[in-house]
Amino acid sequence: MKNSFLIAVDDSPGSGKAVDIAMAQAKRAGADLVVAYVIEWSAYSFNTPEENAERHKRREEEIDRAAGQIVEPVVAKIKAAGLNAEGVVRHGHPAQTLVALAEESDVSQIFIGRLGASGLKSMLFGSVAANLVQSSTVPVTVVP
Amino acid sequence: MKRIFLALITLTLLAVPAAAAGIDESINAATAPIASLIGQIVFFKIPLFGAQLPLVVLWLVIGAVFFTFYLGFINIRGFKHAIELVRGDYANPNDHGEVSHFQALATAVSGTVGIGNIGGVAVAVTVGGPGATFWLIMAGFLGMSTKFVECTLGVKYRNENPDGSVSGGPMYYLRKGFSDRGMDGFGKFMGTFYAIGIFIGALGIGNMFQSNQAYVQLNNVAGGGLDGYGWLVGLIMAAVVFAVIIGGIKSIARVTEKIVPFMAVFYCVFALIVIFMNFSSIPAAIGNIFSGAMTGEGVAGGAIGALIIGFQRAVFSNEAGIGSASIAHSAVRTNEPVTEGMVSLLEPFIDTIVICTITALVIGTSQVADPGFAGEAKGIAMTSAAFERQLSWFPIPLAFAGVLFAFSTMISWSYYGLKGWTYMFGESAQGQTIYKLLFCAFVALGCVVQLGPILDISDALVFLICVPNILGLYFLAPIVKQELTSYLARIESGEIQKYKNN
Numbered sequence: 319m320k321n322s323f324l325i326a327v328d329d330s331p332g333s334g335k336a337v338d339i340a341m342a343q344a345k346r347a348g349a350d351l352v353v354a355y356v357i358e359w360s361a362y363s364f365n366t367p368e369e370n371a372e373r374h375k376r377r378e379e380e381i382d383r384a385a386g387q388i389v390e391p392v393v394a395k396i397k398a399a400g401l402n403a404e405g406v407v408r409h410g411h412p413a414q415t416l417v418a419l420a421e422e423s424d425v426s427q428i429f430i431g432r433l434g435a436s437g438l439k440s441m442l443f444g445s446v447a448a449n450l451v452q453s454s455t456v457p458v459t460v461v462p
Numbered sequence: 463m464k465r466i467f468l469a470l471i472t473l474t475l476l477a478v479p480a481a482a483a484g485i486d487e488s489i490n491a492a493t494a495p496i497a498s499l500i501g502q503i504v505f506f507k508i509p510l511f512g513a514q515l516p517l518v519v520l521w522l523v524i525g526a527v528f529f530t531f532y533l534g535f536i537n538i539r540g541f542k543h544a545i546e547l548v549r550g551d552y553a554n555p556n557d558h559g560e561v562s563h564f565q566a567l568a569t570a571v572s573g574t575v576g577i578g579n580i581g582g583v584a585v586a587v588t589v590g591g592p593g594a595t596f597w598l599i600m601a602g603f604l605g606m607s608t609k610f611v612e613c614t615l616g617v618k619y620r621n622e623n624p625d626g627s628v629s630g631g632p633m634y635y636l637r638k639g640f641s642d643r644g645m646d647g648f649g650k651f652m653g654t655f656y657a658i659g660i661f662i663g664a665l666g667i668g669n670m671f672q673s674n675q676a677y678v679q680l681n682n683v684a685g686g687g688l689d690g691y692g693w694l695v696g697l698i699m700a701a702v703v704f705a706v707i708i709g710g711i712k713s714i715a716r717v718t719e720k721i722v723p724f725m726a727v728f729y730c731v732f733a734l735i736v737i738f739m740n741f742s743s744i745p746a747a748i749g750n751i752f753s754g755a756m757t758g759e760g761v762a763g764g765a766i767g768a769l770i771i772g773f774q775r776a777v778f779s780n781e782a783g784i785g786s787a788s789i790a791h792s793a794v795r796t797n798e799p800v801t802e803g804m805v806s807l808l809e810p811f812i813d814t815i816v817i818c819t820i821t822a823l824v825i826g827t828s829q830v831a832d833p834g835f836a837g838e839a840k841g842i843a844m845t846s847a848a849f850e851r852q853l854s855w856f857p858i859p860l861a862f863a864g865v866l867f868a869f870s871t872m873i874s875w876s877y878y879g880l881k882g883w884t885y886m887f888g889e890s891a892q893g894q895t896i897y898k899l900l901f902c903a904f905v906a907l908g909c910v911v912q913l914g915p916i917l918d919i920s921d922a923l924v925f926l927i928c929v930p931n932i933l934g935l936y937f938l939a940p941i942v943k944q945e946l947t948s949y950l951a952r953i954e955s956g957e958i959q960k961y962k963n964n
Contacts, residue, residue: 361550361562364719366712367569367877370561370793375626377559409559418555 319456322350324425326416326446327392332431336461337392340429341399343459350402352423353392355384356416359409381407413449420456428458490911497915497922504922513763518925519773522783525932526604529611532939533946537606537807543953544804551960552801560795563805570790570806572722573668573874574813576867577675578779580729580860581842583821588840590771591761592747592829593754595822597772602814605782606807611935614803614942615639616788617796623889630792631878632785632927633657633885636934643937652930654886659927660786661882661897666923667778668786668875669901670908672868673699675842677909679864682843683857696909700902702869707876708898715873722870725863726817732849732856733820739852740827747826774921777928779818780810784924785931786878798958800949803942824848876901 325340327333337353344351357380365373389405396403406423408415420428430447447460505516530537546552547563586594612632619638620630633653640649677695681688688695705711737744758764761771777783787809791802828835828848836847842864849856876898883897952958 357559359559361553361558362564364568364572364716364723365561365565366715366719367573367790367793367874369712370565370569370790371629371877372627373559373561373793374628374795378626380559408555410555415555415558 319426320350320424321347322352322423322425324352324354324416324420324423324428325392326412326428326430326450327353327355327388328431329388330431332461334431336429336431336459337395339459339461341396341401343427343429344396344401345399349426350404351396352419352425353389353396353403353405354416354419355389355405355407356412357381357384357407357409358412360411377409380409412446413453416446416450417453417455420454425456427456428454430458430460432460432462490915493911494915497918500922501918504926511764511766513766513770515766515770516774516925518928519770521932522608522777522925522928523601523604523773525783525928525935526601526608529607529935529939530604533607533610533943535607536610536946537603540610540804540807541811544808546960546963547801547805548808549963551963552958553961555961557795561793563794563801566791566794566802567805567808568723569719569793569874570787570809571812572719572870573790573878574779574781574787574809574871575722575726575817576779576871577672577842577864578775579813579817580821580845580864580867581675581678582775582779583818584825584841584844586771586775587822587825587829588844589761590768590775591754591758592750592822592826593752593756593758593761593765593768594772594775595751595819595826596755597769598776598822599815599819601773601776602780602782602810602818605776605780605810605814608782608932608935609780609787609810610803610807611939611942612783612785612788612931613791613806614799614945615935615938616785616792617794617799617802618941618945620792628793628795629881629884629889631660631789631881632931632934633660633882634792635788635938636930639934639938639941652934656785656927656930656934657882657885659882659923659930660784660789661879661886663784663786663923663927664875664879664882665901665904667921668878669872669904670911672871672875673905673908674911676865676868679842679846679857679861682839682846683861692909693906696906699869699909700906703872703876703905704898704902706873707901708895718866718870718873722866725866728859729863730817730820732853732859733824736849736852736856737820737823737827740831743827743830744823746830747823750826750830751822774925776810776814776818778921778924780813781924782810783928783932785927786875789878789881790874798949800942800945803946821845872905 323340323344325337327337340351384407385405389407393403393405406419430450432447451458504518507514507516548567553562586598615635616630619635620628621634622628633656636656637649637653640652673696677692680695706715754768756765758768761767781787787806791806794802796802825845825848828851835851836844839847846857846860849860879901880894880897887893
């Protein structure tokens with residue numbers, strides 16, 4: 319296992335706090351950081367043919383937007399603090415994808431904000447943080 | 463051909479403001495001779511053992527049998543692998559966010575699962591007797607191989623547009639494939655011929671037939687209350703299609719695409735319930751299917767007659783050989799064209815071997831129990847009567863399902879036709895709008911004419927595109943075989959690996 323942490327980010331204020339705490343801990347441990355954003359997507363949804371034909375274009379746009387507006391600013395902030403960081407954007411089921419990314423990057427810990435962007439949805443289906451705690455193979459720090 | 467359709471459009475436009483009874487009859491009178499003329503040309507028949515065999519059906523059967531043998535029964539060999547692909551076993555997480563195999567399959571299936579599965583089967587059984595069902599299933603089985611070939615080629619030869627979207631389908635593989643083999647001019651001709659065909663076919667099988675049968679079922683449920691109001695139902699349906707394909711109201715399409723798979727499952731579940739309610743008739747009904755297939759008792763042309771009808775209806779339903787699904791599958795971004803071919807071979811299986819057979823058994827068991835159950839009803843109304851015998855409330859959800867099936871098929875086909883159109887006239891937005899308006903006009907027209915001429919026109923047009931498509935498939939089959947061999951070898955050697963369910 320590498321000396322690195324994964325931070326799950328989104329555009330919510332809670333996510334900013336998680337970043338701050340992860341940075342503070344990484345500094346103490348001398349750990350690297352992986353900044354991950356998951357675009358919610360399912361392989362089993364139903365689309366019209368026109369949507370399918372434009373899917374690749376939309377995917378690129380989604381990734382560009384997520385990387386440019388959410389992930390890169392966080393990576394820049396971490397680097398400015400003198401730490402190593404890389405960003406990653408991926409489509410998929412949020413909690414499952416974060417678990418998979420944690421395994422791929424071989425991190426020792428995951429940081430996530432407790433409340434994601436949509437409060438109502440998480441009340442109905444359980445939040446990403448709660449799902450992640452249930453399924454993660456490494457320790458998860460949930461930042462309130 | 464174009465002049466005929468311009469005449470038809472003019473007729474619709476005239477019919478719209480003149481909201482009076484009798485419009486239906488006059489349009490019928492005008493289209494019937496056109497229908498019979500087109501039918502005669504496309505379904506040129508040769509006499510065979512006392513039956514009239516349309517050459518185009520023979521063309522399809524030979525093609526499907528050839529591809530099945532040439533690719534070593536890929537329809538059986540590839541089945542398990544197809545399911546693994548759809549399940550996402552081979553999906554690379556880094557490609558997540560692209561169109562998945564499941565999505566490509568679901569889109570293509572909602573294009574093919576339409577009124578044909580409910581109404582078309584009733585037509586087959588009425589004309590071809592119970593034996594037609596056997597040949598229908600056989601055609602579905604062989605059609606899996608044809609589908610494999612056309613969808614593999616669709617991905618291999620698609621165009622990637624500068625804006626990142628993709629355009630593919632038979633017109634592209636015909637043009638590029640023949641061009642690769644040094645037949646540049648012929649490839650261009652074939653591509654254009656196909657593009658014209660899919661464009662006109664989109665107005666027939668994917669449009670008029672669908673809206674017509676949806677109207678018939680609605681009217682059936684309303685107890686004939688909509689007689690003479692075909693134009694009104696047509697206008698409403700056209701308005702909804704307009705809202706989706708021109709107005710860009712994606713939410714309607716999205717809702718439909720989500721409901722259709724559930725409706726298909728709902729339909730199958732209740733069909734099975736009806737079949738089991740007719741429990742005592744099941745053995746006789748299955749017996750009739752087999753004996754009818756061999757003897758063709760009471761069918762014009764005997765066993766060959768039943769075979770012809772079965773194959774004709776199967777193609778009409780699962781579209782194997784028409785090449786339309788190839789257009790839908792081309793949207794998937796994969797490095798392995800073969801994977802799309804594999805996935806697509808599930809379509810005739812779901813559409814024809816499962817859903818059509820279930821419908822045929824609903825009708826067959828009802829016929830055994832009560833030969834006169836349907837009275838004068840034909841097409842979807844006959845299927846509805848078979849359900850009604852056991853479940854008196856079923857015609858209403860069936861009408862609902864029918865309208866939704868019709869609608870989702872129309873949305874899919876509007877795209878197929880559009881791709882034919884843009885192949886011919888380029889991707890300009892203005893041209894696309896003209897096509898879409900034309901498409902909406904035909905939705906309305908479909909509700910105004912009666913089943914006979916409608917079915918003849920759309921049948922003929924769809925079979926017409928099989929000619930260039932299958933000819934191209936023969937020429938390009940060696941390429942598909944090469945791709946398949948290399949792909950299977952790489953799976954065998956472990957070069958292509960599963961990401962889950964190892």
